[in-house]
Amino acid sequence: MIVAIDGPAGSGKSSTARAVARRLGFHHLDSGAFYRTLTLAALRAGIPAESWPRLGPDDLEGLAVSARPADRGYRFFVAGEDVTEEIRAPEVNAHVSRMARIRAVRQWLLAQLRRAAEGQDLVADGRDMGTVVFPHADLKIFLTASPETRARRRLAERDITDPDPDTLRAETERLLERDRIDSEREVAPLRRADNAVLIDTTGLGFAEQVDRVVQLIEARRRSGPGRLGD
Numbered sequence: 001m002i003v004a005i006d007g008p009a010g011s012g013k014s015s016t017a018r019a020v021a022r023r024l025g026f027h028h029l030d031s032g033a034f035y036r037t038l039t040l041a042a043l044r045a046g047i048p049a050e051s052w053p054r055l056g057p058d059d060l061e062g063l064a065v066s067a068r069p070a071d072r073g074y075r076f077f078v079a080g081e082d083v084t085e086e087i088r089a090p091e092v093n094a095h096v097s098r099m100a101r102i103r104a105v106r107q108w109l110l111a112q113l114r115r116a117a118e119g120q121d122l123v124a125d126g127r128d129m130g131t132v133v134f135p136h137a138d139l140k141i142f143l144t145a146s147p148e149t150r151a152r153r154r155l156a157e158r159d160i161t162d163p164d165p166d167t168l169r170a171e172t173e174r175l176l177e178r179d180r181i182d183s184e185r186e187v188a189p190l191r192r193a194d195n196a197v198l199i200d201t202t203g204l205g206f207a208e209q210v211d212r213v214v215q216l217i218e219a220r221r222r223s224g225p226g227r228l229g230d
């Protein structure tokens, strides 16, 4: 079974997908982490962001990134070094949208993402899981929340639980800018698939959010085989 969860930055996709996978014994594929690892590798290699649009498959291979299954998810590596924590750094946040809008990069990752799904129950989260990577997923979910809620969650991840208004405004603006780049890009823009179930998590606690997704998966399982078209 493939469950595709898409949505904007800070909507809780990855944390929800991870918790759902643990609860149901599925594997979790955090597709954003693949874009983040490539971004970190390019930054470390000193390749200026202006020349990223010219990266070809050989250059991407040369960045020596890899993902290895571990504990129901993946760990990410650059030249053999485990960078799973480092790919969340602000510098990567600030550059990853530029990497994710490059057609050659998306094409290169498409095959890897699909390969990761072979032969296992999977919860995949990102921006185009239901529209491009897994158009025939068994269940598609689009998670969203108000920009302020999403900004507060992102700050809380960095232990800023009671932000002052300037900090909150700056974080909201950064998120909206990433949403804009992700939604307006030519290739695989962020959008809700026509047959995705919309869940607005603005007023929901984390446990409730996870419960809703688990309930949808269980209902889908009860309704028997047969994949969705797009």
Ligand code: DC
Residues within 6 Å of the ligand: 009, 010, 031, 032, 033, 035, 036, 096, 097, 100, 101, 125, 126, 127, 128, 129, 178, 182
């Ligand atoms: O979900 P995230 O914040 O880790 O995503 C990092 C970036 O990668 C974000 O700018 C959107 C992009 N991304 C994408 O374009 N397609 C995906 N399937 C997943 C992430």
